[in-house]
Amino acid sequence: MRPWRNVLFVWIVLCFLSGCGAHRAKRDLIVLLPDSDGKGGVITVTTQGGSQILDKPGYAVEIEDLNKPPIAPQPLEEKEITDVFGSALSMLPDPASRxxxxxxxxxxxxxxxxxxxxxxxxxxxxxxxxxxxxxxxxxxxxxxxxxxxxxxxxxxxxxxxxxxxxxxxxxxxxxxxxxxxxxxxxxxxxxxxxxxxxxxxxxxxxx
The missing domain is CATH 3.30.1330.60 (OmpA-like domain)
Structure with a gap:
C-alpha cells in the first residue's frame, strides 16, 4: 500500500443554472486539482443514487440528477479547468499558507x-x-x-x-x-x- 505524502487537494463545485443548456436544468461539476507535486487526494462524491470515487488530479465528476449516481470521472483539459474555474482559482491562498x-x-x-x-x-x-x-x-x-x-x-x-x-x-x-x-x-x-x-x-x- 502506497503511503500518502503531503496530500493536498482542492475541490470546487460549480452549479450551472438553467441558462447554460437546453438539455439540462442544472448540473454540478466537481474537479480534483493537483498539488505542487502533481498529486491529489481522494473525494467520494455521493448522491441518493450512488457514488463515485475521484482520485486522479485533473478528473471531474458530474452530477445531473441527485436521484441517480454521479457520472463516472472524466479528464478535463487544463484550459477547460482554467476557463470554468478561473475566478475561483484566483482566490485560492498561496501554497505556503495551505x-x-x-x-x-x-x-x-x-x-x-x-x-x-x-x-x-x-x-x-x-x-x-x-x-x-x-x-x-x-x-x-x-x-x-x-x-x-x-x-x-x-x-x-x-x-x-x-x-x-x-x-x-x-x-x-x-x-x-x-x-x-x-x-x-x-x-x-x-x-x-x-x-x-x-x-x-x-x-x-x-x-
Missing part, C-alpha cells in the same frame, strides 16, 4: 504503525519543523470492523500514540491537537465488518 496532510496507517486492531508509516514519521517531523507550525492536528480513525464504542477508544489510542511519538521527538505538546472519530469517517466507504486497511489511520494535519 495545510499539509500526512496519513499514517496501522496494523489491524492495534496501535502498531505499518512498516511504511514508520518510515513516514521522519517526514512528519520535518514538515512540522520546516513550517514552524504551532497548529498540528492529530486525528484518529478505524475501519468499520467492530462496535462504535470500541472503535472510538481504538482511534483515540492511535491518535494519542502518534501525539506521544511527536512529543518524544521534540514537538511541543501544546501545539498538538488530538481528536478521533472511530469508524464514523472512513477514507474508503465500505460495509460494516470490512477490514479496509486504508481506514485504519491517523491523519496529521500541519498548518
Amino acid at each position: 495545510f499539509t496532510l500526512i496519513i499514517l496507517y496501522f496494523e489491524r486492531d492495534t496501535t502498531n504503525l505499518t512498516h511504511e508509516s514508520k518510515d513516514l514519521l521522519a517526514e512528519v517531523l520535518r514538515t512540522i519543523k520546516s513550517r514552524k507550525s504551532n497548529e498540528v492536528y492529530v486525528v484518529g480513525h478505524t475501519d468499520l470492523v467492530g462496535k462504535e464504542d470500541y472503535n472510538a477508544r481504538l482511534s483515540s489510542r492511535r491518535a494519542n500514540y502518534v501525539r506521544d511519538l511527536l512529543v518524544s521527538s521534540g514537538i511541543k505538546r501544546n501545539t498538538l491537537f488530538v481528536t478521533f472519530y472511530g469508524k464514523a469517517r472512513p477514507l474508503v466507504p465500505t460495509q460494516d465488518e470490512v477490514p479496509e486497511p486504508r481506514n485504519r489511520r491517523v491523519e496529521v494535519i500541519v498548518r
